[in-house]
Amino acid sequence: MKKAKEDEARPKSIDMISGLPKEILHKILYSVSQKDAVRTSVLSKSWRNIWSTRTNLDLDFSHPNFTRSKQEFLTVVDKTLQLYRDQRLCLEEFHLSVSLLGDYYSDRESVSLLDKWIPLLTSMGVKEFRLSILSNEFVDLSSVVFKAESLVFFCLKKCKLGEKIPENIPFGSLQVLRLENIFFENEIVFEKIISSCPLLTTMWFHECRGLKTIKLENKLHKYLKHFTFIGCYTYDVQDARLWFVELSKLLQALSPSEISLDFVQFTHYRIAHDREDVLVHDIFDCSGNGPVAVEHLELSSVDLSASLYFLNERRDYGETLRDLEDLSIECFDTSRQQWQPVQMATLLVSELRNISRIRYRLKWSDSSFRKIPTFYI
Amino acid sequence: MAAETGTPTTLTLKSNDDELFSVAESAAILSVTIRNMVEDGCAGGVIPLDNVDGKTLASVITYMNGISAIPADEEKKKSYRDKFLSDKDFETLADMVLAANYLNMSCLMDAVSAKIAQVMEKKSVGWVRRKFGIENDYTPEEEAAVKEEHKWTFEGVETDDDN
Numbered sequence: 001m002k003k004a005k006e007d008e009a010r011p012k013s014i015d016m017i018s019g020l021p022k023e024i025l026h027k028i029l030y031s032v033s034q035k036d037a038v039r040t041s042v043l044s045k046s047w048r049n050i051w052s053t054r055t056n057l058d059l060d061f062s063h064p065n066f067t068r069s070k071q072e073f074l075t076v077v078d079k080t081l082q083l084y085r086d087q088r089l090c091l092e093e094f095h096l097s098v099s100l101l102g103d104y105y106s107d108r109e110s111v112s113l114l115d116k117w118i119p120l121l122t123s124m125g126v127k128e129f130r131l132s133i134l135s136n137e138f139v140d141l142s143s144v145v146f147k148a149e150s151l152v153f154f155c156l157k158k159c160k161l162g163e164k165i166p167e168n169i170p171f172g173s174l175q176v177l178r179l180e181n182i183f184f185e186n187e188i189v190f191e192k193i194i195s196s197c198p199l200l201t202t203m204w205f206h207e208c209r210g211l212k213t214i215k216l217e218n219k220l221h222k223y224l225k226h227f228t229f230i231g232c233y234t235y236d237v238q239d240a241r242l243w244f245v246e247l248s249k250l251l252q253a254l255s256p257s258e259i260s261l262d263f264v265q266f267t268h269y270r271i272a273h274d275r276e277d278v279l280v281h282d283i284f285d286c287s288g289n290g291p292v293a294v295e296h297l298e299l300s301s302v303d304l305s306a307s308l309y310f311l312n313e314r315r316d317y318g319e320t321l322r323d324l325e326d327l328s329i330e331c332f333d334t335s336r337q338q339w340q341p342v343q344m345a346t347l348l349v350s351e352l353r354n355i356s357r358i359r360y361r362l363k364w365s366d367s368s369f370r371k372i373p374t375f376y377i
Numbered sequence: 378m379a380a381e382t383g384t385p386t387t388l389t390l391k392s393n394d395d396e397l398f399s400v401a402e403s404a405a406i407l408s409v410t411i412r413n414m415v416e417d418g419c420a421g422g423v424i425p426l427d428n429v430d431g432k433t434l435a436s437v438i439t440y441m442n443g444i445s446a447i448p449a450d451e452e453k454k455k456s457y458r459d460k461f462l463s464d465k466d467f468e469t470l471a472d473m474v475l476a477a478n479y480l481n482m483s484c485l486m487d488a489v490s491a492k493i494a495q496v497m498e499k500k501s502v503g504w505v506r507r508k509f510g511i512e513n514d515y516t517p518e519e520e521a522a523v524k525e526e527h528k529w530t531f532e533g534v535e536t537d538d539d540n
Contacts, residue, residue, distance in 0.1 A: 039530040
């Protein structure tokens with residue numbers, strides 16, 4: 001630690017940082033990236049191990065955070081965790097973002113490493129665990145991921161869930177659940193997951209299959225603020241429209257501040273536009289209790305003319321949307337990867353086929369609902 | 378204890394080089410160290426701060442006054458902090474982080490630490506050494522070994538002439 005001050009022969013460069021107390025250095029390193037933190041080990045001997053006094057680890061296998069091979073990434077994670085465990089270093093926050101895509105052998109290796117790391121984190125007393133896995137659809141990760149305690153953020157892509165679901169899922173701290181391209185082999189799996197997460201604020205489903213019901217409960221999911229359901233298949237649901245109406249009712253009861261729903265099912269089922277209106281109406285109308293406090297609604301693949309007509313009409317009538325101050329419409333520009341405002345009139349007459357995602361921004365007169373969360377990444 | 382009377386109480390702080398500063402108690406108690414002294418009744422005379430020099434203390438007091446004048450609005454406080462730190466050189470920042478640590482002022486401590494961290498972002502080892510005056514006491518072999526151990530951290534780093 002103190003070596004740096006010993007042979008200070010150069011007149012100009014007085015080392016003002018190496019001598020700082022350890023807790024300050026640790027505070028400084030807390031806010032840099034894992035890469036920048038670990039690289040400080042090359043500065044001088046006294047810096048050799050300072051990075052590992054950080055209580056947060058952020059290991060992310062995505063460009064540009066990690067530019068080398070997956071094998072190397074796995075080794076880095078494994079070594080780092082071993083170091084923290086062997087030296088009994090304090091680890092409070094752990095963020096792991098990993099991809100299992102690759103050949104069969106490396107998949108198996110990744111899964112077995114995850115299987116080793118996850119219980120280790122629990123035993124090391126990690127308080128905040130953020131996990132993102134881009135899986136391989138042939139891998140069933142149930143037996144691995146559902147052991148993860150202290151998970152706060154969980155993002156799972158491309159995976160099937162079904163077998164080996166433990167009796168109790170320890171997701172009591174989970175706040176954000178993002179599931180993309182997940183195949184649920186049976187409904188119990190999904191029910192079990194969401195009934196184990198009382199602190200959820202964000203539920204995000206994208207292109208999931210096998211979701212026949214979504215049972216949300218007023219008492220259980222009282223913190224729910226953001227709900228997204230996009231591109232999910234409901235072919236196996238007998239009456240998709242009814243299913244959506246039921247879902248809308250659940251959402252009404254919970255009144256999250258942000259809802260994104262996908263109407264692609266209706267195109268498949270060729271349900272007439274007026275039925276869509278019923279659905280949009282269902283989301284807004286809370287049977288005499290005033291409008292649901294939705295501050296942000298995204299509707300994809302919906303017949304725009306019908307829904308715009310509906311929203312306009314509603315506004316004129318001033319009934320369910322009586323507190324609506326402003327409605328703006330934005331399209332997602334895939335080339336620029338950002339939302340662009342569009343004029344309602346332009347939308348109605350222009351070619352709509354190129355637009356894949358549209359969102360409405362609703363401004364309620366109640367100032368408490370003005371803030372539009374940044375949710376789309 | 379602190380708010381018994383209507384008139385604002387003023388405290389006198391003394392730096393380790395014997396400079397005296399007057400500061401409103403309401404601003405000074407942003408420092409948990411000072412607040413504890415006030416609560417323990419040591420505020421009658423002069424509060425000696427043995428680990429802070431006059432130059433740094435003057436700067437910290439400017440911060441105390443500035444930030445406590447802003448009502449509870451985290452965004453405004455943050456922009457004040459950013460502005461306050463924007464023209465400080467590293468030497469001042471290092472003194473300030475030590476003072477904030479001693480005075481137990483978490484908001485200043487966090488802001489200064491983050492500011493120092495920002496300087497290091499994506500910078501090469503050579504650059505950080507020069508910037509902070511860190512002497513490399515590794516032998517070339519040792520340095521190569523440490524580099525090899527953490528070689529993934531050397532990609533995407535700003536290039537440097539003496540790396």
